[in-house]
Amino acid sequence: NAGVTQTPKFQVLKTGQSMTLQCAQDMNHNSMYWYRQDPGMGLRLIYYSASEGTTDKGEVPNGYNVSRLNKREFSLRLESAAPSQTSVYFCASSELLAQGNEQFFGPGTRLTVL
Amino acid sequence: LAKTTQPISMDSYEGQEVNITCSHNNIATNDYITWYQQFPSQGPRFIIQGYKTKVTNEVASLFIPADRKSSTLSLPRVSLSDTAVYYCLVVPISGNTGKLIFGQGTTLQVKP
Numbered sequence: 001n002a003g004v005t006q007t008p009k010f011q012v013l014k015t016g017q018s019m020t021l022q023c024a025q026d027m028n029h030n031s032m033y034w035y036r037q038d039p040g041m042g043l044r045l046i047y048y049s050a051s052e053g054t055t056d057k058g059e060v061p062n063g064y065n066v067s068r069l070n071k072r073e074f075s076l077r078l079e080s081a082a083p084s085q086t087s088v089y090f091c092a093s094s095e096l097l098a099q100g101n102e103q104f105f106g107p108g109t110r111l112t113v114l
Numbered sequence: 115l116a117k118t119t120q121p122i123s124m125d126s127y128e129g130q131e132v133n134i135t136c137s138h139n140n141i142a143t144n145d146y147i148t149w150y151q152q153f154p155s156q157g158p159r160f161i162i163q164g165y166k167t168k169v170t171n172e173v174a175s176l177f178i179p180a181d182r183k184s185s186t187l188s189l190p191r192v193s194l195s196d197t198a199v200y201y202c203l204v205v206p207i208s209g210n211t212g213k214l215i216f217g218q219g220t221t222l223q224v225k226p
Contacts (some may be wrong), residue, residue, distance in 0.1 A: 040215035105157025
């Protein structure tokens with residue numbers, strides 16, 4: 001099992017460019033999440049998908065869109081990148097947290113916006 | 115959602131026991147307490163989770179007093195490889211299941 005995979009691992013964008021971060025999990029989890037982590041800070045939730053076909057905003061959704069393509073895949077799109085979006089992005093998956101299950105994280109995507 | 119407070123940093127030496135305490139005064143009746151570990155350039159990894167009293171697994175113990183307003187993660191005999199950031203989270207059981215708050219965590223530095 002690969003667990004949670006993310007592509008790309010690194011990306012440099014210019015201000016105003018768009019891109020999509022890809023995430024896939026092979027654990028048959030219902031819930032998936034996107035977080036960002038700025039230097040020296042904890043993780044902040046951008047969007048999450050409690051189950052296939054549903055998405056909800058997290059703490060910092062502005063400037064991002066998401067698509068739950070199927071049960072395995074959850075993508076994060078930056079339509080017009082800004083330097084403030086320079087960060088490390090982590091995708092995670094879990095069974096329903098309401099039942100006390102843990103989240104499994106991917107290796108992260110390091111994004112720099114110039 | 116219950117807010118958590120933990121020390122920003124801690125130092126220890128190899129072989130010592132390390133205890134990291136987290137305060138969560140507004141914890142709700144059915145909330146779980148969960149700890150994650152994060153190494154540099156990696157995503158967080160689940161360590162342990164509990165509801166009350168004591169939970170132990172192969173890597174750590176979690177102590178939760180009766181009032182559940184705090185919890186203590188105990189790492190026995192730490193090694194250099196335990197140097198990491200440790201996050202305490204309160205996981206809501208009902209509603210807002212995706213809205214976890216990680217906070218800044220506790221940076222543990224283990225010295226030789």
